[in-house]
Amino acid sequence: MSLLTIEGLRVTYATSSGPLAAVRGVDLTLDAGEVLGLAGESGCGKSTVATSVLRLLPSSAEVSGRIELAGENVLEMTWGQLRRVRWADASMVFQGALHSLNPVQRVDRQVAEPIVLHERVSAAQARSRARALLGQVGIPESRAADYPHQLSGGQRQRVMIAMALACNPKVLIADEPTTALDVMVQAQILALLTELVRERGLGLIIISHDLSVLGTQCDRVAVMYAGKVVESGPARSVFDSARHPYSAGLSAVFPTIGQAQSRYRPEGVPGDPPDLTEQIVGCAFAPRCARASAECTATEPPLDTVGPHEVACFHPLDGTR
Ligand SMILES: Nc1ncnc2c1ncn2[C@@H]1O[C@H](COP(=O)(O)OP(=O)(O)O)[C@@H](O)[C@H]1O
Ligand code: SF4
Ligand SMILES: [Mg+2]
Structure with a gap:
């Protein structure tokens, strides 16, 4: 059975411009010990999917569908049930650890906080578990009682990971966990995350606009465009031999790890994503697609099996670059 469905x-x-359809029918599964990458340009709905899993969406959001976590539908849970699920069943690592950590509290205390809140342990026991966790993510004992500003960006992100792991969640979601970090530190943090997943048998979702990072770190990748999954499959294969023209454009943008400067307007995919407050007819990618035909603008392409991938495209590529 999947950990998350x-x-x-x-x-x-x-919104003030009317309803904005941020996620338009997404199906995903995550198994224990699996690393799933969620890729796509800024604005395609990745964070909205992530925050839906823990129901951290703002009250302006209307949600439908089913999110099954540990056998229960998150979308039907009471607030009491949700409180239990957050941290203990699933937790999240966000981008920008500097802003998420409390600047006036020592990091070991911050990591201990969810443990005290969720489990019947003393403050001293929680503190000692927090220190052990910090050790596992590479923060030495001598730095465990530092304040966030005394640590580097990479170390702060490690603290965030320790905090997310504090209550032994089964599912971990990392939303652009390394975007603000330099290339070397990015690689270390991602390696740490995937190692923890293998060791603990967690399910991990890594969200990134950078398909090359996901291609090397994940088992499977799903590429989102305009609120839908347009391609999914084995990670390396999606990166090396994309079948959807959008994924192929994305993988051309990030030939190597890094290159955050092209995050907002990948030059491999000219033009802009559609306005999601407007009704989309046919393939959402058609206005930017060199392969678009009359069929593409009239009918929405369904997800179909193409080689080892699932692809929503009427004229998929043959997978050679
Ligand atoms: N709180 C919000 N209110 C209104 N629109 C939002 C809100 N959060 C995100 N959006 C819109 O939803 C779409 C998807 O955003 P998001 O899920 O953040 O995408 P991504 O994480 O892929 O960048 C975008 O068009 C974005 O502007
Ligand atoms: S369905 Fe048509 S427009 Fe959409 S990606 Fe495929 S070829 Fe391009
Ligand atoms: Mg986002």
Whole structure:
């Protein structure tokens, strides 16, 4: 059985320009010990999917579909059930650890906090577990009682990972966990995350706009465009031999790890994503696609099996670069 199953997820935000369809029917599964990458340009709905899993969406969001975590539908849980699930069943590592950590509290205390809140242990026991966790993510004993500003960006992100692991979650979601870090530190943090997953048999979702990073670190990758999954498959294969023209453009943008400067407008994919407050007819990628035909603008392509991938495209590529 999967740790996490997302079926028919739709999320619409109420905005001043009208309803904005951020996620338009997404299906995903995650197994124990598996690392799933979620890729796509800024604005394609990755964070909305992630925050839906823990129901951390703002009240302006209308959600439908099914998100099954540890056998229960997250979307039907009471607040009491949700409180139990957060941290203990699933937890999240966000981008920008500097802003998420409390600047006036020592990091070992911050890591101990969810343990005290969720488990019947003394403050001293929680503190000692926090220190052990910090050790596992590479923060030495001598730095465990530092304040966040005394640590480097990479170390702060390690603290965030320790905090997310504090209550032994089964599912960990890392939303652009390394975007703010330099290339060397990025690679170390991602290696740490994937190692922890293998050791503890967790399920991990790594979100990134950088398909090359996901291609090397994940087992499977799902590429999102305009609120839908347009391609998924074995990670290396999606990166090396994309079948959807959008994924192929994304993998051309990041030939090597890093290159955060092209995050917002990948030059491999000219043009902009569609306005999600407008009704989308046909393939959402058609206005930017060199292969678009009349069929593409009239009908929405369904997800279909193409080689080892699932692809939503009427004219998929043959997988050679
Ligand atoms: N709180 C919100 N209110 C209104 N629109 C939002 C909100 N959060 C995200 N959006 C919109 O939803 C779409 C998807 O955003 P997001 O999930 O953050 O994408 P990504 O993480 O892939 O960059 C974007 O068009 C974004 O502007
Ligand atoms: S369905 Fe058509 S427009 Fe959409 S990606 Fe495929 S070829 Fe391009
Ligand atoms: Mg995001």
